[in-house]
Amino acid sequence: MKVLNYGSLNVDYTYSVPHIIVGGETMASFELHEYCGGKGLNQSVALAKAGLDVWHAGIIGNDGQMLLDACADAGVHTDFIKKMDVRGGHTVIQVDENGQNSIILYGGTNQMQTADFVDEVLSHFEEGDYLVLQNEVNMLDYIIDKAYERGMKIILNPSPYNEALDACDLSKVSLFLVNEIEAAQITGNNDAEHALDALHETFPNAAFVLTLGSDGAWYYDGKQKVFQDIFKVKAVDTTAAGDTFTGFFVKKLAEGADIQTALRTAAKASSIAVTRVGAAPSIPTMEEVEASLKEG
Ligand code: RIB
Numbered sequence: 001m002k003v004l005n006y007g008s009l010n011v012d013y014t015y016s017v018p019h020i021i022v023g024g025e026t027m028a029s030f031e032l033h034e035y036c037g038g039k040g041l042n043q044s045v046a047l048a049k050a051g052l053d054v055w056h057a058g059i060i061g062n063d064g065q066m067l068l069d070a071c072a073d074a075g076v077h078t079d080f081i082k083k084m085d086v087r088g089g090h091t092v093i094q095v096d097e098n099g100q101n102s103i104i105l106y107g108g109t110n111q112m113q114t115a116d117f118v119d120e121v122l123s124h125f126e127e128g129d130y131l132v133l134q135n136e137v138n139m140l141d142y143i144i145d146k147a148y149e150r151g152m153k154i155i156l157n158p159s160p161y162n163e164a165l166d167a168c169d170l171s172k173v174s175l176f177l178v179n180e181i182e183a184a185q186i187t188g189n190n191d192a193e194h195a196l197d198a199l200h201e202t203f204p205n206a207a208f209v210l211t212l213g214s215d216g217a218w219y220y221d222g223k224q225k226v227f228q229d230i231f232k233v234k235a236v237d238t239t240a241a242g243d244t245f246t247g248f249f250v251k252k253l254a255e256g257a258d259i260q261t262a263l264r265t266a267a268k269a270s271s272i273a274v275t276r277v278g279a280a281p282s283i284p285t286m287e288e289v290e291a292s293l294k295e296g
Contacts, residue, residue: 002129006057007040007231008136009067010089010109012279017094020102036070037279039134042240045280048075057121059109060196099235109291113139125153129265141168148172157246161185177209177246219259226265231271240279245270260276268293
């Protein structure tokens with residue numbers, strides 16, 4: 001079984017600020033850092049650091065060499081990362097004094113996927129292989145359809161939620177990793193208390209991980225319902241916490257671990273990530289996560 005993650009690669013321009021800026025305000029930042037990020041890249045790095053053999057597919061621009069290097073350094077296979085001579089994807093991220101963030105996305109080359117490139121990438125994968133997706137590249141509907149035709153197991157983190165997802169046949173997805181807001185958006189049901197039931201009713205053949213921030217995370221597949229509390233830490237930067245969770249959960253699932261173990265490992269990994277600054281650089285290794293779990 002091989003794992004392909006088809007997704008975004010961004011240069012994150014991260015500004016430390018006293019608070020997230022409001023309309024009409026001008027404010028000085030404390031610091032500026034340039035980090036490797038993008039939900040796609042972060043999840044590939046998390047999958048690799050968790051111990052999976054993962055291929056990343058996506059497109060970088062003429063400013064993206066550091067993104068390619070970060071993937072390679074983490075052990076991600078980079079054969080399907082294409083380079084174009086135009087501006088790549090980037091973000092402007094504000095991180096406040098509580099570690100909360102707000103993000104402006106510039107799609108750049110992330111929005112330049114073509115059917116030919118998707119077909120070429122997918123031709124290297126087969127039935128039973130995993131495909132991990134987020135929503136920061138174009139052609140998501142096509143990628144899902146073609147991967148499904150090949151019999152790949154599709155795992156989707158529908159973030160950031162936007163109209164591109166409405167064009168996708170989400171009944172082809174095997175596992176969703178969503179937060180409360182995304183759950184309401186994909187089911188059209190705002191009843192947060194019954195979000196898991198609404199998800200199951202909408203996509204009866206899928207499994208779900210519903211993350212609730214400081215209220216922990218749930219797993220539900222129509223039969224098993226499992227809860228995992230958070231590991232409380234002092235957050236300095238929450239960027240990539242969800243991506244880290246996804247990578248470690250999928251790794252544990254792929255090795256056949258029980259759901260409670262998978263959730264616990266993922267929650268611990270993301271609790272470590274939020275104590276560190278930056279997106280990809282904040283992601284721990286499986287050794288660090290296991291050592292921290294042993295410490296209790
Ligand atoms: O999930 C965090 C990521 O979202 C950041 O690295 C940023 O690039 C945006 O894509």
